[in-house]
Amino acid sequence: MINPMGTSSEPHVLVLAGGLSYERDVSLRSGRRVLDALRATGISAELRDADVTLLPTLREDPPDAAVIALHGATGEDGSLRGVLDLCGIPYVGCTAAASRLAWDKPSAKSMLRENSIRTPDWVALPHDRFSELGAVAVLERIEDRLGLPLMVKPAQGGSGLGASVVRDSTALPAAMVSCFAYDSTALVEKYVAGTSVAVSVLDLGEGPFALPAVEIVPRNGVYDYAARYTAGLTTWHTPARHPAPVAENVASMALAAYKALGLQDLSRVDLIVDADEVPHVLGVNVSPGMTETSLLPLAIQAGGLDFGRVLEQLVGAAVTRGAR
Incomplete structure (x- = not known):
């Protein structure tokens, strides 16, 4: 790789993983896989946690x-990207501002709706309002407005944590309580039955393109945390089994x-x-999982690309942006 400084040496890359979110273990698995893939291409890379030692390291070396392999708030709410911007460290992935927008599901859905992109109808409900206005009355209005079944999930979060399908009104209060354990705001969404698919989008320098869609078939019918990260609980079909x-x-x-x-x-x-x-678009993840059961690597393979080479190109683009 020729770097922007005009030398032929490979760049030195920090793979940031871990953090303190509920998704720490998954993040560490993603980070180690990214690390191995980068090193296989000859890039000098090391794995670092996003802890109190990070800023001194960025300053001294x-x-x-x-490469941000952090999941949950640390990797996806834009805050770490903002810190990297302050330190002048280029990174793979979207800007801090775009990350903040995508991380907050109600805001992202509003932007999608403004751009005429289909997304299920919803209401976002902070815990404080839920309590102040009376839980029973609020839930009745939600059911009247959106009907059943419903999908309840944290307004900010990932990996299916705190998310549940509500098919009976008696189950709605418990679903809200479970959701509030992960976030102070619940997104209650009209449930759309159908086939779950994930489409990874890459831009390797010539504009964004979609990789083959991954069709997700969880064994128990719900793509929750266990189904995502436990081998054998989910079957994937790539490309998805749809007509052209x-x-x-x-x-x-x-x-x-x-876009x-x-x-x-x-x-x-x-x-x-x-x-x-x-x-219907359900949501967007700006720091996708990179584990052995994650969907982006599956899509890269199905698209006939090499995982390590894709990361190498993305790192090169980040280094170029930094030089500019």
Whole structure:
């Protein structure tokens, strides 16, 4: 790789993983896989936690670029990216501002809706308002407005933590309590039955493109935390088993979401394809998992690309941005 400084030496890269979120263990698995893939291409890379030692390290021995393999708030709410910006360290992935927008599901859904991108109807409810206005009355209005079944999930969060499908009104209070254990605001969304798919979007320097969609078939019907990260609990089909026109529509919608939210380099767009073969965007992840059961690496392989080489190109683009 020729770096922007005009030398032929490979860049030195920090892979940031771990953190203090509920997804720490998954993040460490992602980080180690990214580390191994980068080293296999000849890039000098090391794994670091996002803890109190990080800033002194960035000051004393700044890397040429960083790869953020942190999940949850630390890696996805824009705060760490903002700190890297302050330190002048380029990184793979979207800007801090775009990350903040994508991380907050109600805000992201509002932006999608403004851009005429289909997403299930919803209401966002902070815990304080839920208590002040009376839980029973609020839940009745939600059910009247959105109907059943419902999807309840944290407004900010990932990996299916705190998320549940509510098919009976008697289960709604418990779902809200479970959700509030992970975030102070609940997103209550009209549940759309159908086929779950994930479309990874990459930009390797010539504009964003969609990789083959991954169809997700959890054994118990719910793609929760255990189904995501426990081998044998989920079956994936890549490419997704859709007719060509549906596959094209899904890819087009994923690209539209990527552009509407101002993303960069890589992302994963989660969708549901309903019984009429109409796709709906559920959310966007700006720091996708990189584990052995994660969807981005599966899509990269299905697209005929090499995981390590893709990371190498993304690092090169980040280094170039930093030089500019």
